[in-house]
Amino acid sequence: MLGEYLREQRERLKVNDKSYSLRQVAQRVGIKPTYLSKIEREELPPPSEATIKKLSQELDLDADILLAMAGKVSADLREIICKRPQLFAELIRQLKEVPDQAVLRVVREVTDGNW
Amino acid sequence: MLGEYLREQRERLKVNDKSYSLRQVAQRVGIKPTYLSKIEREELPPPSEATIKKLSQELDLDADILLAMAGKVSADLREIICKRPQLFAELIRQLKEVPDQAVLRVVREVTDGNW
DNA sequence: AATAGTGTGTAGTATATACTACACACATGC
DNA sequence: GCATGTGTGTAGTATATACTACACACTATT
Numbered sequence: 669m670l671g672e673y674l675r676e677q678r679e680r681l682k683v684n685d686k687s688y689s690l691r692q693v694a695q696r697v698g699i700k701p702t703y704l705s706k707i708e709r710e711e712l713p714p715p716s717e718a719t720i721k722k723l724s725q726e727l728d729l730d731a732d733i734l735l736a737m738a739g740k741v742s743a744d745l746r747e748i749i750c751k752r753p754q755l756f757a758e759l760i761r762q763l764k765e766v767p768d769q770a771v772l773r774v775v776r777e778v779t780d781g782n783w
Numbered sequence: 784m785l786g787e788y789l790r791e792q793r794e795r796l797k798v799n800d801k802s803y804s805l806r807q808v809a810q811r812v813g814i815k816p817t818y819l820s821k822i823e824r825e826e827l828p829p830p831s832e833a834t835i836k837k838l839s840q841e842l843d844l845d846a847d848i849l850l851a852m853a854g855k856v857s858a859d860l861r862e863i864i865c866k867r868p869q870l871f872a873e874l875i876r877q878l879k880e881v882p883d884q885a886v887l888r889v890v891r892e893v894t895d896g897n898w
Numbered sequence: 899a900a901t902a903g904t905g906t907g908t909a910g911t912a913t914a915t916a917c918t919a920c921a922c923a924c925a926t927g928c
Numbered sequence: 929g930c931a932t933g934t935g936t937g938t939a940g941t942a943t944a945t946a947c948t949a950c951a952c953a954c955t956a957t958t
Contacts, residue, residue: 690905700948705906716946736868741861745872746854748879753851755883757860759890760871764863766893768870774889775874778881805935815918820936831916904955915944925934 670737671710677727678708697722714738785852786825792842793823812837829853 682688694704699719706712714720717740724731735742749756763771797803809819814834821827829835832855839846850857864871878886 689903691903699946701904702906702949703947709906711906712947713945719946730869732868732872736865739861739865741856741864742872745864745875746856748875749856749860750851750854752883752886753847754845755886756875756878757847757857759878759886760860760863762890762893763871763874768867770893771867771870771874774893775877778877778885778889804933806933814916816934817919817936818917824936826936827917828915834916900958902955902957905953907950907952909949909951911946911948913945913947916942918941919939920937921939922937923935925932927932928930 669710670714670734671708673729673734673737674723674727675708677729681727693723693726697726714740717743784825785829785849786823788844788849788852789838789842790823792844796842808838808841812841829855832858 678688678690678693690704690708691701694701697704697719699715703712703715707715714737715723717735720734720738720740721731723729724734732742763774793803793805793808805819805823806816809816812819812834814830818827818830822830829852830838832850835849835853835855836846838844839849847857878889
């Protein structure tokens with residue numbers, strides 16, 4: 669899933685900009701081309717959180733989505749949850765089956781500062 | 784933090800029940816006494832999620848709290864987040880600075896099925 | 899036809915994670 | 929006073945994580 673998604677996006681960008689070759693992207697991201705090749709073809713498991721974040725920047729993709737495809741949760745979110753574990757555990761489990769729109773309404777209520 | 788907390792709770796339970804010795808608890812949890820000893824004294828980093836969950840059951844503690852002390856987020860929560868990463872990422876980041884009471888109100892609104 | 903650039907196959911490595919094994923000293927109960 | 933139970937110190941191990949190194953074939957460029 670993640671690998672395919674990365675490759676698709678990279679090839680898309682490559683059409684208009686030759687600098688999105690596997691080798692050049694790998695270099696800019698700070699990994700070896702062989703490794704990126706394996707990641708894209710899903711021959712190896714997804715890379716570390718740090719590498720995924722660099723890839724998201726490089727390929728203009730959402731880091732949270734990429735991390736999710738790798739089954740990971742961003743360190744900053746983990747930290748927020750770990751500071752109030754019971755509170756967030758309850759909240760997240762409650763929202764498991766709640767449709768996106770309803771959750772978004774909740775988000776906005778909070779954003780609008782009703783508290 | 785986690786180790787000390789586990790030891791305190793175990794010793795508390797041991798007062799009324801000799802079967803809460805380090806050795807016996809370790810055996811029931813499925814790890815070796817030496818390992819539990821090191822965990823409690825924080826000589827080694829926290830154990831795996833699976834072991835933490837068994838300890839939480841054995842010592843009647845909240846798993847989410849123990850996991851948080853280990854800097855981890857429960858696999859079931861991770862799964863929920865990873866299914867809708869952008870949605871939950873936004874929600875959690877929004878709620879970072881929101882006081883407990885306001886978050887709880889939100890939880891209850893949802894629980895009450897306003898959607 | 900030589901050079902540079904593309905991606906890939908096979909193999910190996912460093913570090914972290916999650917523990918176990920064995921031996922010891924101290925205390926407690928019978 | 930000897931067995932049994934308590935926790936601990938030192939050392940070692942298996943598996944997973946996160947990569948690298950090197951060599952190769954193919955394509956495009958000059």
